[in-house]
Structures are given as structure tokens and as C-alpha cells.
Amino acid sequence: MSRPELRTPSAPRRSVRLSRPARANLVALPLLIVVGLVWVYPFLWIVAGAFKTQNGLFTGGASLIPDQWNFDNFRRAWVDAGFSRYLFNTVLYAVASTLIELFKSALCGYVLARYEFPGRKLLHRLIVATLFVPVASIIIPQFVLVDRLGLLNTRAGVVLAMSGAAGALYVLLFVGFFSGVPKDLFDAAKLDGAGFLRTFRLVLPLAKPVIAVVVIFQFITNWNEFNIPLVFTLGQPDLQNLAVGMLSFKGEHSVDWTGFAAGMTLSVIPMLIVFIFFQSYFVRGLAGATKE
Amino acid sequence: MTLAPTGPRPPDAAPTTAARPRRAAFRSRPGRPPEGNRERARGRDRLWVAAFLGPFLLLYLGFTLWPLIATVYYSFFEWSGTGPPEQFVGGDNYSRLLGDPLFWQAVVNTLLFAIGTTLIKLPLSLLAALVMTRKWLRAKKALRTVFFAPLIIPVAMAGLVFTYLLNPSNGALNSALHGLGLTDGTTDVFANRWTALLALILISVWQVFGQYMIYWMAALQNVPDELYEAAALDGASEWQKLTRITLPMIRPVAVVIVMLALVNAMHVFGLVVTLTGGGPGTSTYVVSYFIYRQAFGSLPFAYGYASAAALLFSVMAFVLVTSQGLFVRRAQRLRKEYGV
Amino acid sequence: MGTGRSAGTSRIGRLALASVVVAPLLAACGGGSGSSGTALKIWDYSAEQTDFHKKVTEEFHRQHPDITVQWQSISQDEYKRTLPLAFQSGQGPDIFYWSDNGPLAMSQLLDQKWIQPLDGGSALPASFTERWPAGSFVNGVNQLDGKTYGFPLSESTYWGPGYMFLNKKVFADAGLDTAAPPKTWSDLKTACARIKAETKAYCIAAPTKDVDFQRIFYALAAGEYTFNDWFFDYRKGTFSLAEPQAQKVFAFIQELKKDGYLAPGTNDKNFSRQQFASGQAGIMMDGTWLPSVLTSLGMKSDQYAVAPHPVPDDGSKGALWSQPDGNKYWVSAKSKQSKAAWTFLDWMTRPDGYFAKEYLKDGFGTLAFADNARYITDPAIRRITKIADEPGYRVKLPLPVAKCPDLVKSKAYVKAIGERPTWEYEAMSGALNSGTSLRPEAQRIVAARQKTLTDQLKQEAAQGLKVSLDCFTFPDWSYTSDYRPAK
Numbered sequence A: 001m002s003r004p005e006l007r008t009p010s011a012p013r014r015s016v017r018l019s020r021p022a023r024a025n026l027v028a029l030p031l032l033i034v035v036g037l038v039w040v041y042p043f044l045w046i047v048a049g050a051f052k053t054q055n056g057l058f059t060g061g062a063s064l065i066p067d068q069w070n071f072d073n074f075r076r077a078w079v080d081a082g083f084s085r086y087l088f089n090t091v092l093y094a095v096a097s098t099l100i101e102l103f104k105s106a107l108c109g110y111v112l113a114r115y116e117f118p119g120r121k122l123l124h125r126l127i128v129a130t131l132f133v134p135v136a137s138i139i140i141p142q143f144v145l146v147d148r149l150g151l152l153n154t155r156a157g158v159v160l161a162m163s164g165a166a167g168a169l170y171v172l173l174f175v176g177f178f179s180g181v182p183k184d185l186f187d188a189a190k191l192d193g194a195g196f197l198r199t200f201r202l203v204l205p206l207a208k209p210v211i212a213v214v215v216i217f218q219f220i221t222n223w224n225e226f227n228i229p230l231v232f233t234l235g236q237p238d239l240q241n242l243a244v245g246m247l248s249f250k251g252e253h254s255v256d257w258t259g260f261a262a263g264m265t266l267s268v269i270p271m272l273i274v275f276i277f278f279q280s281y282f283v284r285g286l287a288g289a290t291k292e
Numbered sequence B: 001m002t003l004a005p006t007g008p009r010p011p012d013a014a015p016t017t018a019a020r021p022r023r024a025a026f027r028s029r030p031g032r033p034p035e036g037n038r039e040r041a042r043g044r045d046r047l048w049v050a051a052f053l054g055p056f057l058l059l060y061l062g063f064t065l066w067p068l069i070a071t072v073y074y075s076f077f078e079w080s081g082t083g084p085p086e087q088f089v090g091g092d093n094y095s096r097l098l099g100d101p102l103f104w105q106a107v108v109n110t111l112l113f114a115i116g117t118t119l120i121k122l123p124l125s126l127l128a129a130l131v132m133t134r135k136w137l138r139a140k141k142a143l144r145t146v147f148f149a150p151l152i153i154p155v156a157m158a159g160l161v162f163t164y165l166l167n168p169s170n171g172a173l174n175s176a177l178h179g180l181g182l183t184d185g186t187t188d189v190f191a192n193r194w195t196a197l198l199a200l201i202l203i204s205v206w207q208v209f210g211q212y213m214i215y216w217m218a219a220l221q222n223v224p225d226e227l228y229e230a231a232a233l234d235g236a237s238e239w240q241k242l243t244r245i246t247l248p249m250i251r252p253v254a255v256v257i258v259m260l261a262l263v264n265a266m267h268v269f270g271l272v273v274t275l276t277g278g279g280p281g282t283s284t285y286v287v288s289y290f291i292y293r294q295a296f297g298s299l300p301f302a303y304g305y306a307s308a309a310a311l312l313f314s315v316m317a318f319v320l321v322t323s324q325g326l327f328v329r330r331a332q333r334l335r336k337e338y339g340v
Numbered sequence C: 001m002g003t004g005r006s007a008g009t010s011r012i013g014r015l016a017l018a019s020v021v022v023a024p025l026l027a028a029c030g031g032g033s034g035s036s037g038t039a040l041k042i043w044d045y046s047a048e049q050t051d052f053h054k055k056v057t058e059e060f061h062r063q064h065p066d067i068t069v070q071w072q073s074i075s076q077d078e079y080k081r082t083l084p085l086a087f088q089s090g091q092g093p094d095i096f097y098w099s100d101n102g103p104l105a106m107s108q109l110l111d112q113k114w115i116q117p118l119d120g121g122s123a124l125p126a127s128f129t130e131r132w133p134a135g136s137f138v139n140g141v142n143q144l145d146g147k148t149y150g151f152p153l154s155e156s157t158y159w160g161p162g163y164m165f166l167n168k169k170v171f172a173d174a175g176l177d178t179a180a181p182p183k184t185w186s187d188l189k190t191a192c193a194r195i196k197a198e199t200k201a202y203c204i205a206a207p208t209k210d211v212d213f214q215r216i217f218y219a220l221a222a223g224e225y226t227f228n229d230w231f232f233d234y235r236k237g238t239f240s241l242a243e244p245q246a247q248k249v250f251a252f253i254q255e256l257k258k259d260g261y262l263a264p265g266t267n268d269k270n271f272s273r274q275q276f277a278s279g280q281a282g283i284m285m286d287g288t289w290l291p292s293v294l295t296s297l298g299m300k301s302d303q304y305a306v307a308p309h310p311v312p313d314d315g316s317k318g319a320l321w322s323q324p325d326g327n328k329y330w331v332s333a334k335s336k337q338s339k340a341a342w343t344f345l346d347w348m349t350r351p352d353g354y355f356a357k358e359y360l361k362d363g364f365g366t367l368a369f370a371d372n373a374r375y376i377t378d379p380a381i382r383r384i385t386k387i388a389d390e391p392g393y394r395v396k397l398p399l400p401v402a403k404c405p406d407l408v409k410s411k412a413y414v415k416a417i418g419e420r421p422t423w424e425y426e427a428m429s430g431a432l433n434s435g436t437s438l439r440p441e442a443q444r445i446v447a448a449r450q451k452t453l454t455d456q457l458k459q460e461a462a463q464g465l466k467v468s469l470d471c472f473t474f475p476d477w478s479y480t481s482d483y484r485p486a487k
Helices: A018-049 A054-059 A071-080 A084-112 A121-130 A135-148 A153-167 A168-178 A183-191 A196-222 A225-232 A241-249 A258-283 B014-029 B044-074 B092-098 B102-133 B141-153 B155-166 B172-179 B193-220 B225-233 B238-249 B249-266 B272-275 B288-294 B302-337 C002-028 C049-065 C076-089 C102-111 C166-172 C185-198 C208-219 C244-257 C270-277 C290-296 C338-348 C354-361 C379-389 C407-410 C414-416 C423-434 C439-462
Strands: C038-044 C067-073 C095-097 C161-166 C202-204 C283-286 C304-308 C320-322 C329-332 C394-398
Touching: A018 B141, A018 B155, A071 A084, A071 B141, A071 B238, A071 C379, A084 A121, A084 A153, A084 A168, A084 A196, A084 A241, A084 A258, A084 B044, A121 B044, A121 B302, A121 C304, A135 A153, A135 A225, A135 B044, A135 B302, A153 B044, A153 B249, A153 C338, A168 A196, A168 B044, A168 B193, A168 B249, A183 A196, A196 A241, A196 A258, A196 B141, A196 B193, A225 A241, A225 C076, A241 A258, A241 C049, A258 B141, A258 B155, B044 B302, B092 B302, B102 B141, B102 B193, B102 B249, B102 B288, B102 B302, B102 C283, B141 B193, B155 B172, B155 B193, B172 C202, B193 B272, B225 C423, B238 B249, B238 C095, B249 B302, B249 C095, B249 C208, B272 B288, B288 B302, C038 C076, C038 C338, C049 C067, C049 C338, C049 C354, C067 C338, C095 C338, C102 C407, C102 C423, C161 C166, C161 C290, C166 C185, C166 C283, C166 C304, C185 C202, C185 C244, C185 C283, C208 C244, C208 C283, C208 C423, C270 C283, C270 C290, C283 C394, C290 C379, C304 C379, C320 C414, C329 C338, C338 C407, C394 C423, C423 C439
Parallel strands: C038 C067, C038 C095, C202 C283, C320 C394
Antiparallel strands: C095 C329, C161 C283, C161 C304
16 A cells, blocks of 8 residues: 555665655654644643643743642632533533534535536535625524524524534535545446445545544534523523533633633543544545545 | 445456556546536436435525525614614615725725635645655654644633733743844734734634644545556656646645635634734724624614624625636636646 | 445444434423522623622522522623523523613613513612612613612722722832822832832733723823713713823823833733732722732732822822712513512612622622621722722712703713724724824714714704703813712
8 A cells, every 4th residue: 555656766865774754754753843842832831721820820921830730720610610510511512413514514515516406506606605604693593593493492402503503614525525536436336236325325435534524623613612502591501511611710800711721621632532533534545445 | 455345346457457547537637627527316316315405405594594684684774683673774784884994994904814824824734734644654643633732722712822922021932032032022913913913813823724734634535546656657756746636636625625714714703802802903803803893892782783794794705705716717727728 | 344344334324314313302301490489590790709699599599498599690792692682582581780881771771671670660668779878769870750770789989990009019129118109190100110120020010902991091081080981071071082181191101101111012901910910010000899800810908009090290180980880780671570589689789688798798899788898808998998988089970861861762872982882992002002192083083973972962852852962061060079960
């Protein structure tokens, strides 16, 4: 599987014992590590802030070492931001609406890319056009709709609103992907006698990178989403999620930044896990689908 | 590497012969429109097509199209958001907007921001994605996670970090620049429109970089390996592989990514609120901030006016981005005609 | 490998299918809160009082087992966006917090149909209204047509902006004594010069981001003239940012900046407060709420001193304002619990009740219906009450609605201030950063607001309301004393 150009030197150079990949690593890695450290530094600063005192956070400047190991921030995050209460909702909202999002956009994207049907162009253009509408500015009618459906103050209402609002974007990604799938693949499937559903199931794994994109981003968005859970569960605060709970750090006269940092530190973990797990979808490669 | 048992290719076909015709295909590819893949649904397939569209259409109608139409309706009213809209004002909201210099300043800033971030983040993240998908690179997982990390920070928190780091009175970054002799130590990047905008752009690039890196990585996975292998046999250089294979192959997705980058940047809000609050003065006002301020500034809320602003800007953004798309397409067609 | 791949395919397929199955199931697991007795929902945005509210609701429930209070705090930015939606869908709170635009709040809330009178509109017992000093219930502010809609929570003599806080350590380092605080603008500059020369700290932590600019402006302007929080000058009947007094105050702030006496940067209030609390700045001008904030930042009340705001060298020609803006808790129009809401509010406002005692003890502020001096323990707040007790420090503004009762139905003033509500602050922060004069933009602002006000008043007058610009003009009032209407 390794690419030939990596093994066969294209130009004879001075003979060193290091292989070409090793040399490339030697150049690229230090550079990437330096850039990466700069990149991740603000992130680490916040995580370190979760252990600092308010004053320590303010006066500590760039330091990543807490002025004292203050675990009280985590206690406040756990109790005040309602981690213990809201974790279940948060997981449920994030998982359920990610699945719905994935399901509807994969199906729609596949059909839009594969089939010609009346209104296809119009639908495609509509989807593109609605990308430009700021989601926040249409929340009132969405709210009215969920209200009419009688789903206000239910978990189903939140999930529906979360997975209904976004998604045009993912459809376009799926369209982009499926239209890149070589036609001979479909022809071959047809020769094999595969029907509509079977063909879809055959090519869906090709879109693993897009699936990973949808899962990663929709999961993060839903995990951090606070507009919808806040607005759609006003009458039922028990149904809110962590992002809403974190608002309790923002008071009328002051902001509890270290508590906020502790809350963020706790809530970042599931997102990192999802990312680390799904990122392998980007490297597995799809080459196998079109050749032996 | 094998395909599922139902794989389309006869198992006895040698890899090289499989690659040859594909190479020919790749030569002719750059001009080939992706539309070539579509076929007309027949018979029972039509039902399947409808069934596949169903879930999306249903949610799309309910949560995007209908709300959009309702918003258009609201935009013709002077309406505070509670009770039914009663005070019809016709196009008043729109004419007020067109005559509002602050709105136009916000539009200009938003466009500057959108173009600025897009020009920086897309090439850089593509480069990063190319590097991060190299087979020889070590520690890929860790590096990717590092570039991804800023993305999961809530915007309020990201704003705080940079407020602290860039502050002229005790900011770490500021004192570092001072230590290097680059500044006098009291540089306030948010005191001037251009530096403030630049800071907003760079911070936003920092935050969303991972997202676009991932988009690009996903796109790159669509390029079959054997294209590269065939090109290598032809003695193509890395640069030729990039420009002749990679870029043309990821074009369908790239169009989407560029659009997303522009659209997302046009909706910038949180960073502006936390970092500049639209200031100094109104010099970093962006459209979403303008809308927010208009709608919730004081009772009675001006939902009608805010709806009009949101719609007007959406239309403007749509026209701009799609006309840019058309322009690129025309340029490509011309290029093809001249055989460049 | 092949089987693994096809298994993967069907796994994704199954996941996708599962989501369809899950969706309807979710509908089953929401809603339905069954608690016996009456549940009373209260909303506000005082998240820092969450623990206090918990104690209060528990205590109330102990005394009134049939009523359960759910007190919820939503952060201020979200609150304003959320409340309209909540009311629209009929799931708003029974009691809610609203203090925007002070004396205008009631007429605005009535206009939105958000509020109902206390106790369903029945006459309130004298024992209730007697808890407040005379003149606390004003037609057009919290009463209308014989019904009472609200009551002052915070009193308005002590509560408000306009105090100067001094960091004792910074002052000591500079060889200054907080017991002899700077009294005039020149004193302030002298002290700042000293702090700048002798210490590493900045002199004044002044937030200049957005509306937070008001903190230093209000405090310094109070020595020049008297206006309200929309820069409206009732003596002249005009928005006043373009007047010479305002220009002079702003020019002084610009001087402070030029001399390097303001901590650099366009900071928000939270940042500036931390700067002050951590000893990076010696002086901060802020309001009655600061002591509780400083406590939460780890600064104890013996580490700082409170002083009156400095006045111009030729003496004070103005004052801070006091107006009936303490009405904060309202009963929502759609609430079906007006009896329970009344029971709670009646309980909450007992001068010697649990709420008053604990609120004052915790230092959240001052209350209009309780003996503040008796229960406040925080030395800093006690010091604040002493300062504000000085005659002429904070004066009662004229009240247009008392002069022209029809103003209750007028939207002119609200319209005038509602157009670009933060325009004044944008202009100030712009001018401060560029070092240019505030005057041209101030003139534009005043012209725009004044035009909206007069046009709308004329329009309303034509429709039969007895309103005019005259309702907002009180030429016989002096800036330094309480306004008393001539009978």
C-alpha cells in the first residue's frame, strides 16, 4: 500500500542511512510540534485556569502553573453548573440529534448526487441559499412550531429542534462526496444486480470521512448548544443541558471565570473522546473500494 | 486491500491494468462536471428516492423553510416579538436599514472579516490537512488533536483567553512582544479599527482552523490512491500531483468548503461580543452584532427590524458568494478553452 | 477483511435506522412534573445570588408548605431574549425581574402586556405600603388606575453608581493615605501622578468597553451637572451629551488617559474590577454592588476604602441622581398564581423578615423596605450609606410622568432612547481611543434623539394625549437638590 515514490528515490542524493520518511519526519515534526504548542497553548491555559483562584487567573499572565491547586472550582462546576443533573440530558441530546442529522443528510445527499428527479435543482439551490440565513434569527418561528407540535418542554422537542435546524451544510458535503464516486462503481453494482438499497449500503462506507465530519461537528455543536435547550425547556429547567448550566457562572455583576474554566474542562472530555475515536476515519483510506 | 465481496471488479484484474484506464480518466477529469454521475430514477427506485428525501425534507420544511417565510413576514411589521404582529409597516424596515450608516459599516466589516479569515484559514488548513494525511508522518493523531482542540472551547472562554493574553496592561502576549522589542509594551490591538479587525480574524482562524483541516482531510480521502501511484509511474513531482490530481479531484467538495468558510465567517458574533464589543466606537460592528443590538437593545424589542436586517444581509451574502462561484467557474471554463 | 467491512456497513445502516426508531421514543420521556400544592416560578438574572435564593425558597416553603418556589437565574444577555419567548408560549415565570429604563419599566411592561397588578388588582393593605418611605408608590411608575403593579426593591439613595474605591495597598505603596482621598479633579491627578511614580500599579481601573464606560463618566460628571442614565438633562429638557458640561467631563477623562493615569486597554467591567482587586490599579469608580463583587474576587473590605467621587476644583455643581427605579419584581400577566405570588412578595418584603435580613447580611445591596443600617454588616457598604447620606450627594430627579400623567401612554421617550441604545458609549469609546473631540458625534446623537422625542410627542399630542416637551423640562430645578414639584 505504501506509495512507490517514497521507496524509490527520484533523484540520487547523498547517501544517508536514514530512510526518506525518517528524514521528512525530522524536518516536519519539530516544526509541527512548535506550531502545535503555540496552537494548543490557549487551550491549556484554560485547563490550567480551572485549578487557579480568580486572582491567580488574572495575575498569572501566561503561566500554565496554577498559583494554588484549587479544586473548589470543580466542585462549583459540578454543583452550580449542574453537571450531576444535566449530564444525562446533554449526552442524550448530543447523541440523538447527531444520529438524526447523520441519517437525514446522508440519505438526502446520496439521492441528490445520484439521481435526477423533478425539482432536484431547485432543492439543491434552496439548500445552498438557506445556508446564508443566520440560524439565530429564525428561532422564534421554530419555537412556535415546536409549541404547536406540543413538544415544548420535552426532550423530544429539543432533539427535534437541534437536528432540524442545522443540516443543509452536511447535505451539501454528502452531495459533494457522492458525486465524486466514480460512475463505474455504480455500473458495476448494477451489473451485480444490486438494487437501490443495496447499492446505497455499498457506497455509504465510502463516505466515512464525511460521516466522521458530521458526527464530530454535530456532536460538538449539540454538546455546546445552549440556545435551543434554554429556550425550548423554559418551563422545565430539569431538561436543560450543561451548556445552559454553565450560564450560571455569569452573574449580574461578575463572572466566575475559574468555575467556567473548570466546567469547560469537564465538558471537553467527551468531545475529545469522540474526536480521537472518529478521526481514524480520515486515515483508513477508501482506496480499497475501487481497486483490488 | 480488498473491497467488500460484492466488489465490482473482477478479482483477477491486475492492479496496473486497473490503474491505466483510470489514469486516462484522470487526464480528462478536470473539466468533467460531477453531474455526469446522475441518472434518472426509474420504477421502484422512484419510491426509494422519495423515501430518502423524506426525513430531510420534513425537517427542512419545518425548521428552515417555514421559519424563513415567517421571518420574511415579520420583517414587514413593527413587532416586539410577543403577540401576533399587528403593526404593518410595509417596506419601512428595509428603507430604514438602507439608510442606516451603521448597518453598512457592519456589512463592510463582516465582508472584510469573512474574506480575511477565508483567505487565511483555507490555504493554511489545506496545507495542514495535506501534511496530516502523509503516511510517513509520525504522531499524526496527537498533532491532529492539538489543532482540533481550540474548536471545542466555548466562544466566551476563547474571548476571555485573548482578552487576558492581549491586554496592554498585563497581557502575556503583549509583554512577550515587548520583551522581543517589537512593541513598546502598551500596544492595544483593540484600540484601532484595523488592528482590531486583524486580531479578530487571526483569533477566529485559530479557533476554527481544526474544522477546516478536518473538512480538507475528509475531502482528500476521496482521491483514490492508485491515481497517485499511476502519476508516480509517470514520474510526476509532488507539486504536479497536487495540482493535477489532488486539487481537481477534491473540487466538488472544495466548492462546498469555500462556501461554508464564507458563510460561517459571515455569521461571526461571539468573538466580537467578547473581544471588542463592536468597538472602538462602532468600528468593528458586524451584522449579527448589529442585529442583536437592534433586536434586544431595549423594550419594545425590534424583531421586525432585526428580521429585515438578517434577511437583507442573507440575500446580499448569497448573491456575493454565488456570483464569486460563477466567476470562478467561468475562469475555469476559459482556462480550459485556452488549454492552460 | 471483507466481512469486517460489510459488518461495518450494516452497523452504520443500523445506527441510521436506530435513530428513526429512537426519535418517537424520545417523545415519551419528557414533560410531566407533578408536585403537590402550588408551584411559583421566579426568574431573574442574579446568578450570584443563587445560593441565597435557595435558602429563601426553603425558608418560605417551611412557613408556607402549600407553595413551592422555583427561583431560576438566567444570565442577563440570555434573559432578555428568553423572556418574550417564554411569555409567548405561556410558560413564562409567575414573577420576573425587570428594571430596564427605571421609572419607565411599568408603562413599557404594560404596553407589552407582560404584567398584572399585585394581588390580582385588589386594594393592598396599608400594612404593606407602610413598609416603604412615603412617596415610594407613584402613579405612572408602579401604580396605575388605583392598582399597584410593583414596589421598590432597592432603595435609590445608596444604590447606584458614583463611588470611588481606593486600594489601600496601592495607596500605601505610593505613600498616600486612603483616609485622605482625592477630593477634587486636581487631587485625583496628583494622587495618580504619585501612584504612577511610586508604584507599579496603574492609577485608575476604568472600564471603557461599551456601556461599561458609564462607571467613570457618571462618577465624574456628577460634579458638573445632574442628568439621568440616558444623559437627559431635565433642567434643560434635552439629551445632554453635547452640552459644555458633558464635554468638559469627557475632556477630563481624555486628559487622564493622555497622562497615563487610566489602565490601558479597552477593558470591560469584570477586567477592571479584577485589576483593582489584584492591586494592579489603585482607584476604581463603581457602584454600590462593588463590595459583593470584590468579596467574590477574594478582596476583603478592610483592603480597600470608599470615598465620594472627586469634584471639579471650583466645587461641585451637580449631583448623582436618584429616581424611582427600584421596582424590579413584577407579576406576569399570564400567571395563574397571583394569590401565591402575592403571598410570596408580601412575605419577601417584610422589613424584619428572613429575606431582608439575609439579603442585607450577604451584602447584595440595600433594600427600600428595610432598615439597612441595622442589618448591613459589610463595612464598605456602611461607608457607602454614610457617603450617600450627605445632602446633595444624590438628589431626586424630576419625574415627568408626575407632571404629565398621560406620559404613561406615551412612547416618545422610549423611542428616543431605543434607537441605537448604546450610541453614546460607542461615541465615547471611539473618541477616547482616537483622542479626538466627542462633540461632533455627541451633537449627532443629541439631534437624533431629540428629534425622535419631539416628533413623537407632537404626533401623540395630535392624537389627544396631553404630552409635550414641556413635560420633560423643569427649569426651576437646581442640579444639587431634590426636585420638589411646585404645588
